[in-house]
Amino acid sequence: EPEVTQTPSHQVTQMGQEVILRCVPISNHLYFYWYRQILGQKVEFLVSFYNNEISEKSEIFDDQFSVERPDGSNFTLKIRSTKLEDSAMYFCASSPIPTSVSYEQYFGPGTRLTVT
Amino acid sequence: AQSVTQPDIHITVSEGASLELRCNYSYGATPYLFWYVQSPGQGLQLLLKYFSGDTLVQGIKGFEAEFKRSQSSFNLRKPSVHWSDAAEYFCAVGNEKLTFGTGTRLTIIP
Numbered sequence: 001e002p003e004v005t006q007t008p009s010h011q012v013t014q015m016g017q018e019v020i021l022r023c024v025p026i027s028n029h030l031y032f033y034w035y036r037q038i039l040g041q042k043v044e045f046l047v048s049f050y051n052n053e054i055s056e057k058s059e060i061f062d063d064q065f066s067v068e069r070p071d072g073s074n075f076t077l078k079i080r081s082t083k084l085e086d087s088a089m090y091f092c093a094s095s096p097i098p099t100s101v102s103y104e105q106y107f108g109p110g111t112r113l114t115v116t
Numbered sequence: 117a118q119s120v121t122q123p124d125i126h127i128t129v130s131e132g133a134s135l136e137l138r139c140n141y142s143y144g145a146t147p148y149l150f151w152y153v154q155s156p157g158q159g160l161q162l163l164l165k166y167f168s169g170d171t172l173v174q175g176i177k178g179f180e181a182e183f184k185r186s187q188s189s190f191n192l193r194k195p196s197v198h199w200s201d202a203a204e205y206f207c208a209v210g211n212e213k214l215t216f217g218t219g220t221r222l223t224i225i226p
Contacts, residue, residue, distance in 0.1 A: 004159075031212070043160070043206065043216040056213055091159060105214060107152070107160035 002026045004108035006092050012114045013082055021077045021111045023092030031055070031095035032075045033105060034067065036088040043091065049075065082115045089113075118143045120207050122217035130225045131199050137192040137220050139207030149190040150208040151181055154219075160206065166190060177201070199224045 005024045013019050025032050034046040047057040049067050066078045075094075079086055089112050093105040119142045129135055141147055148167050152160040164175025171183040181192045190207060202224045208214040 035214075042218045043208075043214075045210075045213045045215070048212050058213070093160075104150075104162065104165055106162065109159040 004092055004094055004106055006090075006108040006111050008111060009109065010112045010114070012116065015084060015115055016081050019079050019082055019113065021079075021090050021092075021113070023075045023077070023108055024073050025075055025092065025094030026096070026106055027073070029094035029096050029106075031097075031105075032067075032069070033093040033095075034077045035091045035093065035107075036060070037091065037110075038085075038088040046077075046090075079113075082113075084115050087113055087115045118147075118209050118215045120209050120215055120217035122205075122207055122220050124220045125218070126221045126223065128223040128225060129197055132196050135192075135194045135197045135201070135222070137205050137207075137222070139190045139192065139217060140188050141190060141207070141209045142188065143209050147190075147209050148211050149181075149183060150214065151175065151179070151190075151192050152206045152208060152216075153177075154204045154206065156203075163192070163205075197222075197224055199226065 007022045032049045035043050037043045045058050047061045047067055048055040064080050068076050089110045091110045092108040095105050121140045123138050150165045151163040153163050154160050163179050164173050164181055166173050166183045174180050179194050181190055183190050204219045204221050206219045207217045
């Protein structure tokens with residue numbers, strides 16, 4: 001069964017450094033998402049991406065964050081200058097079709113980001 | 117604004133017993149509702165979803181959920197739990213942007 005994959009599984013970085021989290025969505029999916037889950041808290045929406053542009057973003061997704069689909073398979077989340085409060089589990093998700101009939105999202109296993 | 121409340125932080129049930137996990141939502145239109153399960157160290161796996169139609173939906177692993185518009189609820193049920201069901205369960209609402217509840221941790225007693 002196809003699945004969303006994410007690399008790395010765990011990333012440790014120093015405050016102020018840039019990190020790139022990588023995701024390979026399910027191959028025929030068209031909508032891509034990033035969510036995060038700070039330890040002990042709920043899963044929070046960051047951004048959705050469709051047709052090579054951001055479709056919707058939350059207030060968390062400020063100028064420090066960016067997303068990109070650099071090729072036909074990868075979907076990346078970049079944090080330009082990490083802060084301690086960026087430490088969280090980051091989940092990538094994808095959906096098979098773009099609009100209102102179904103937003104069934106399939107999640108990857110997550111990347112645990114630790115900022116020291 | 118859309119929101120989800122899962123009033124039970126932690127539930128413990130005996131193996132073989134029935135289970136009901138509560139979920140209440142707030143949403144401006146007809147909601148799209150989901151239940152996800154997260155095992156330790158794993159990602160979020162979709163258990164079931166409700167978009168429209170029959171208010172009782174069946175999912176994977178023997179789970180079902182019932183949508184009750186009058187109560188703004190979407191409770192998850194299973195008639196007989198197995199030890200492998202021990203995990204964190206999340207209710208979510210939304211379409212493009214999912215809003216999750218805080219989760220319910222399920223512990224199974226042998």
